[in-house]
Amino acid sequence: MFRHLFKNELFFGKIAAFLLAVRHGYRKKPYHNFEHAFGMMHIIFVILHLHSNDFSMFEKTCLMIASICHDIHHPGVSNTFLRLSKNPLAELYEESTLENYHSYMTRLLLDHYGLFSYLPSSEYLRYKKEIHELILYTDLDIAITTKFPLARELINDNNYDDKKHRYLLKSLIMNSADLAGQSKSLDFSGRITALWKNELHIERDKYKRLGITPDRRNDRACAKQIPDDQVNFLKYVCENCSDLLSRLLPNVRPLYKQFKHVRKEWQEHTIPIFQDVQQYYQ
Numbered sequence: 001m002f003r004h005l006f007k008n009e010l011f012f013g014k015i016a017a018f019l020l021a022v023r024h025g026y027r028k029k030p031y032h033n034f035e036h037a038f039g040m041m042h043i044i045f046v047i048l049h050l051h052s053n054d055f056s057m058f059e060k061t062c063l064m065i066a067s068i069c070h071d072i073h074h075p076g077v078s079n080t081f082l083r084l085s086k087n088p089l090a091e092l093y094e095e096s097t098l099e100n101y102h103s104y105m106t107r108l109l110l111d112h113y114g115l116f117s118y119l120p121s122s123e124y125l126r127y128k129k130e131i132h133e134l135i136l137y138t139d140l141d142i143a144i145t146t147k148f149p150l151a152r153e154l155i156n157d158n159n160y161d162d163k164k165h166r167y168l169l170k171s172l173i174m175n176s177a178d179l180a181g182q183s184k185s186l187d188f189s190g191r192i193t194a195l196w197k198n199e200l201h202i203e204r205d206k207y208k209r210l211g212i213t214p215d216r217r218n219d220r221a222c223a224k225q226i227p228d229d230q231v232n233f234l235k236y237v238c239e240n241c242s243d244l245l246s247r248l249l250p251n252v253r254p255l256y257k258q259f260k261h262v263r264k265e266w267q268e269h270t271i272p273i274f275q276d277v278q279q280y281y282q
Helices: 002-006 012-025 034-050 057-069 079-084 088-092 097-113 121-136 140-155 162-183 186-209 220-248 250-268 270-281
Strands: none
Touching (some): 002 034, 002 057, 012 034, 012 057, 034 057, 057 097, 057 121, 079 088, 079 097, 088 097, 140 162, 140 220, 186 220
């Protein structure tokens, strides 16, 4: 993917060592691991390939780097857990705690491997700022409550504001790609859902050890609700996000259709899928 996009770029000779370090930087968590990051980066690559002329080389570079690094060194717990457990990271970054931490880890690797060392300092800072903002876009809670409604308003607004639209476009790209694992197939969706839920159950156990009452929806005893939860998640989050993106980038419409297709399969195959998901908890 990097060879296809960047083989003539000056940083290409250093990209292999950088990517190996990024891979090593991901912890072995059930869901937030290098496989998830690689899958997200692949979707970013496909989007950039389908709309190559719509993005500058600067934007392509930052999107690819941000996507592969967006969850680096993820601890396997949520921002809420970090805040309620009074983790030092939550004190350091009051908002988008994990996303800020992933961005910090990314900047350390960029500096260490000198990926953009050929650039003037001002231009290098521009790259790091863009990558930082792209990683922050992956805070799904903020995207759902703020960016999705704003994107819908701007899409229907005849007064085009390039800066705002560009900001929301790249936010929708990062969110859609981050969620895209749920679009690949029913079996794959079932597998990663189980891994994601497993991570949430581990977090629930940590809550209990701290004497904090966790969200009951993450209880193992509520596993039968997984299919219904998935249908709602696909419909109101994944489809919503990819639909908005496809209005700006029409060639991405198949992603929206695939989310919709997988949701219908979850609805039609609740019992077998629930059995498939259960096996990951045994």
